[in-house]
Amino acid sequence: MDGDLARLRGIDGIKWRKYGPDVLPAWVADMDFDTAPPIKEAISAMVERGDLGYNAVPGDALVPAWADWQERYHHWRPVEEQCRAFTGALHALETVLMLHTRPGDGVVLFSPIYPPFRTAIEHSGRQVVDVALEGPDWRLDPERIEAALDARTRLVLFCQPHNPLGRVFDHGEIEALAAIAERHDLLVVSDEIWGDLTHDGHRHLPIVSVDARLAERTVTIGAASKTFSVAGLRCAVAHVGPPALRDALAALPSHAIGAPSTISAAATVAAWRSGHEWLAEVKAILTANRDRVLERVARGELPGVAMHRPQATYLAWLDFTATAFANDPGTALLAQARVALDLGPRFGPQAQAFARLNFATTPVILDEILDRIGAALRTG
Ligand SMILES: Cc1ncc(COP(=O)(O)O)c(C=O)c1O
Numbered sequence: 001m002d003g004d005l006a007r008l009r010g011i012d013g014i015k016w017r018k019y020g021p022d023v024l025p026a027w028v029a030d031m032d033f034d035t036a037p038p039i040k041e042a043i044s045a046m047v048e049r050g051d052l053g054y055n056a057v058p059g060d061a062l063v064p065a066w067a068d069w070q071e072r073y074h075h076w077r078p079v080e081e082q083c084r085a086f087t088g089a090l091h092a093l094e095t096v097l098m099l100h101t102r103p104g105d106g107v108v109l110f111s112p113i114y115p116p117f118r119t120a121i122e123h124s125g126r127q128v129v130d131v132a133l134e135g136p137d138w139r140l141d142p143e144r145i146e147a148a149l150d151a152r153t154r155l156v157l158f159c160q161p162h163n164p165l166g167r168v169f170d171h172g173e174i175e176a177l178a179a180i181a182e183r184h185d186l187l188v189v190s191d192e193i194w195g196d197l198t199h200d201g202h203r204h205l206p207i208v209s210v211d212a213r214l215a216e217r218t219v220t221i222g223a224a225s226k227t228f229s230v231a232g233l234r235c236a237v238a239h240v241g242p243p244a245l246r247d248a249l250a251a252l253p254s255h256a257i258g259a260p261s262t263i264s265a266a267a268t269v270a271a272w273r274s275g276h277e278w279l280a281e282v283k284a285i286l287t288a289n290r291d292r293v294l295e296r297v298a299r300g301e302l303p304g305v306a307m308h309r310p311q312a313t314y315l316a317w318l319d320f321t322a323t324a325f326a327n328d329p330g331t332a333l334l335a336q337a338r339v340a341l342d343l344g345p346r347f348g349p350q351a352q353a354f355a356r357l358n359f360a361t362t363p364v365i366l367d368e369i370l371d372r373i374g375a376a377l378r379t380g
Pocket of ligand 1: 091163231
């Protein structure tokens with residue numbers, strides 16, 4: 001652990017910087033693995049060439065690289081002319097939110113949910129239409145969705161695969177969502193930036209590839225940010241299905257939205273063109289780590305904690321209801337175990353007894369994190 005820890009403690013990333021040196025971080029969604037060599041090489045080559053002026057090459061290569069990647073891994077080819085670049089997944093999501101809705105409009109999310117989905121709605125004066133998902137299966141319930149909608153509901157913020165639950169929604173669930181979206185004339189923003197990180201042969205389904213009714217009412221967001229842990233580079237792409245939305249984007253002043261830097265585009269293209277080997281290795285580690293967490297929870301080594309098996313992501317959604325830490329376990333564990341998980345209550349009103357564990361680290365660090373949580377639970 002010492003070698004890895006020395007490197008990780010030496011980087012500026014917020015994951016390792018936010019808390020003191022006695023805390024092991026398992027919160028924000030960055031991975032602890034060294035960057036993929038093709039990404040490092042792409043960035044170094046630009047710097048070495050002194051090639052940091054205006055440069056259209058990386059930006060022009062971005063969408064074709066994404067289209068090829070999607071087709072190869074997810075059997076869906078975005079229409080390149082309908083895609084555009086953004087500086088992050090939330091940048092794309094909030095831009096669409098602002099263009100398609102007005103203050104007071106209803107926007108659906110499926111909670112527990114990655115907190116910025118909720119704050120995007122609240123901070124822009126839109127209304128959160130919170131459709132709660134329930135364990136142990138965390139499946140979409142069409143009746144519950146339908147019951148939550150009213151005449152002011154305009155948009156659905158979807159997360160496929162879902163953060164923090166790690167669900168890959170299946171054909172039946174997506175078809176039900178498509179039927180509802182059509183019936184109520186809803187736009188769907190499908191944030192699919194976790195799509196590459198599936199386990200056990202679970203297949204990520206881009207929602208537009210499942211149901212034709214979604215084609216012209218969906219914006220699909222993709223990125224290399226989670227897959228390759230390069231969120232700091234600030235680059236994402238979106239496939240904008242609805243023609244009216246493409247027109248609205250095109251009508252904005254040309255610099256209003258901004259674009260990824262040439263370095264971030266070049267690094268992202270390198271990831272999508274040459275990152276296959278690195279990704280295969282990392283996915284094997286992530287699945288082994290997921291199984292390690294499941295196994296240790298099943299053995300009772302985190303007394304009272306329950307969890308379901310994530311089908312994707314490197315996030316474990318831990319249920320502390322049956323423990324002494326049932327009220328905001330993340331806060332208690334930071335104080336008592338010196339591990340930093342993401343706090344459940346940030347993900348939704350029903351998540352008070354939960355915490356999100358990021359297991360994208362070395363097996364040794366992961367074991368130490370689980371040991372510390374187990375010890376704190378035993379002491380109470
Ligand atoms: C589902 C989801 N969307 C968006 C983001 C943030 O992406 P970005 O930093 O590109 O805005 C994250 C980060 O963890 C995420 O999990």
